[in-house]
Amino acid sequence: DGGITQSPKYLFRKEGQNVTLSCEQNLNHDAMYWYRQDPGQGLRLIYYSQIVNDFQKGDIAEGYSVSREKKESFPLTVTSAQKNPTAFYLCASSTSGQDEQFFGPGTRLTVL
Amino acid sequence: GENVEQHPSTLSVQEGDSAVIKCTYSDSASNYFPWYKQELGKRPQLIIDIRSNVGEKKDQRIAVTLNKTAKHFSLHITETQPEDSAVYFCAASISARQLTFGSGTQLTVLP
Numbered sequence: 001d002g003g004i005t006q007s008p009k010y011l012f013r014k015e016g017q018n019v020t021l022s023c024e025q026n027l028n029h030d031a032m033y034w035y036r037q038d039p040g041q042g043l044r045l046i047y048y049s050q051i052v053n054d055f056q057k058g059d060i061a062e063g064y065s066v067s068r069e070k071k072e073s074f075p076l077t078v079t080s081a082q083k084n085p086t087a088f089y090l091c092a093s094s095t096s097g098q099d100e101q102f103f104g105p106g107t108r109l110t111v112l
Numbered sequence: 113g114e115n116v117e118q119h120p121s122t123l124s125v126q127e128g129d130s131a132v133i134k135c136t137y138s139d140s141a142s143n144y145f146p147w148y149k150q151e152l153g154k155r156p157q158l159i160i161d162i163r164s165n166v167g168e169k170k171d172q173r174i175a176v177t178l179n180k181t182a183k184h185f186s187l188h189i190t191e192t193q194p195e196d197s198a199v200y201f202c203a204a205s206i207s208a209r210q211l212t213f214g215s216g217t218q219l220t221v222l223p
Contacts, residue, residue: 031209040121040215040216041215041216042116042118042201042203042213042214042215042216043156043201043211043213044213045210045211045212048209048210050209058210059113059212090155090156094209099144099146099161099205099209100146100158100161101146101158101211102158103155103156103157104155105154105155106155
């Protein structure tokens, strides 16, 4: 799982600002995912991408945007339209034909 | 869409005892059921998974059982150790990619 990196580890944002979270993997995985984790809750899917230049909305996509220009990278932008963005964000990836998702170390976003 | 409920939310056991965590799912089309362990401040890691064509799977002290008729599956940890203390998440998937997670169980193993 060391092949998935997220940066930064901690991020502080002022209200009204957009912020982009980085996710990179060198596992040659086709699929990548973004989850949001709130205290005492499970992981909720924001967006996922199964191939380059294609992505789909998950359960809570409103206020978020993504891009998948390269196989290795799947950045997530938290826009000012996201009303409650403070959370722990986890990126994951998986390979074709396998269901296991490998997670990155996460980014903790705090809105001040 | 899929809905996964997980119980209990917290569980304390004495070291050496067994722990059982249960999950129910709503969509009978779900066919993949992984369990993840997340230690404090760290990433979730897969500990065991099961597919709908199998009723039980074991890996050393960990086992998962699946009842498709009742739409529930359970994680069993035997001979618990302090290092088993963590949050455990179940999940279910229809398309093998879009996981729906339960809300998690905080397991504490008391020495």
